[in-house]
Amino acid sequence: MNNLDLAKTANEVRKGIVTAVHSAKAGHPGGSLSCADLMTYLYFEEMNIDPKDPQKADRDRFVLSKGHCAPALYSALAQRGYFPVEELTTLRKLGSHLQGHPCMQHTPGVDMSSGSLGQGISVAVGMALSAKLSNDSYRVYTLLGDGELAEGQVWEASMFAGHKHLDNLVVIVDNNGLQIDGKIEDVCNPYPIDKKFEAFNFHVINIDAHDFDQIRAAFAEAKETKGMPTAIIMKSIKGKGVSFMENQAGWHGKAPNDEQYEIAMEDLKKVGEALCQK
Numbered sequence: 001m002n003n004l005d006l007a008k009t010a011n012e013v014r015k016g017i018v019t020a021v022h023s024a025k026a027g028h029p030g031g032s033l034s035c036a037d038l039m040t041y042l043y044f045e046e047m048n049i050d051p052k053d054p055q056k057a058d059r060d061r062f063v064l065s066k067g068h069c070a071p072a073l074y075s076a077l078a079q080r081g082y083f084p085v086e087e088l089t090t091l092r093k094l095g096s097h098l099q100g101h102p103c104m105q106h107t108p109g110v111d112m113s114s115g116s117l118g119q120g121i122s123v124a125v126g127m128a129l130s131a132k133l134s135n136d137s138y139r140v141y142t143l144l145g146d147g148e149l150a151e152g153q154v155w156e157a158s159m160f161a162g163h164k165h166l167d168n169l170v171v172i173v174d175n176n177g178l179q180i181d182g183k184i185e186d187v188c189n190p191y192p193i194d195k196k197f198e199a200f201n202f203h204v205i206n207i208d209a210h211d212f213d214q215i216r217a218a219f220a221e222a223k224e225t226k227g228m229p230t231a232i233i234m235k236s237i238k239g240k241g242v243s244f245m246e247n248q249a250g251w252h253g254k255a256p257n258d259e260q261y262e263i264a265m266e267d268l269k270k271v272g273e274a275l276c277q278k
Contacts, residue, residue: 001044003212004278009079010040011272014241015265016075016088022261024092027100030251031145032072034176034209034236039076041215042141051081054108060138061127063112065120066145066174067101068253073110074098082109118151120144121171125157128169128229139223143172147179149190155200161229162201169229170222171202174209176238178249197231209236243267 001009013036021027043049047060064073071091078085083097090096097106101115111127114120124142131138148154161169173193181187190196194204203225207214215234222230238252239245242264256264 003216004275006037006040006044006212008272008275009044010037011241011268011275013040013072013075013079014271015268016078016085017071018242018256018261018264018268020071020074020088020091020098021255022258022264023089024100025255026092027071027255028068028253029071029242029255030178030238030245030248030253031066031174031176032069032075033240033242033245034238035069035072035143035174036075036240037210037212038143038172038174038215038234039072040079041212041219043076043080045216046219047141048138049080049109051077051109054082058136058138061111061124061140063120063124063127063140063142064102064114065124065142066117066148067113067115067120069143069145069174070098070100070102070115073102074107077107077109080109083107117145117148118153118157121154122157124169124171125161125166128161128166129164131168132164132166139168139170141170141172143174145179146173146175146177146184146190146193147187149173149193149196150188155196158197158200158202165201165227166229167226170219171197171229171231173231173233174236175233176209176236178238178247178252180249180252182249193233194231197233201228202231203228204231204233206233206235209234210240241268241271
């Protein structure tokens, strides 16, 4: 897909996020919206996957380490054809396969159940090591929140990945600068994030999370990097695309009411219309 088509698809992913969280009357819209461009690129351009065969052996793996941002994953999966987009309105409802956090037993396309922060990257490292031991060609991607970096397990996993030279692993950090309690530097400052990953023997790339040229170049560079894992630190806007949610920590974990939902969808409709005129 070209960048314009990716941007249009990402806007649809954002609409799905807002719709799902509004319907559930609970969820995490802020961090889901900040990573929507990344999720779109992974599922529509980067990863070797097949919605018709979600468990194919040689597929690339994705682990959403910040599992509370499941609406972003579900919306991307729905747009990619793993299940109908209409099912997004069943988020967090009894009988739905779209639980509040990803569940690999119930949702097609989900490679790992996640949600306990810090654990997802550890599983991704294990998957990457498994591929190396089995001489398999698949690559492993995992997305962390910047607040999640306060978990010690993140750095245990990173130390191991660097030590084992897992160049089939890409760790992505969604650096939107906010977590549930406020600014990350006020809660538990993780900066400089890039230097920390470099210290654990990662190849590090810093990008704008909402620039598809930079996203594309970063993943191409990661594939060319041999002998060490890659960390992509992407500077993003929490709540991206929804005017009243952008850069607001209060939208980390609450759902819009009916009036706010209408405003949010109108914002995204205008983004879509502007993209169609390019």
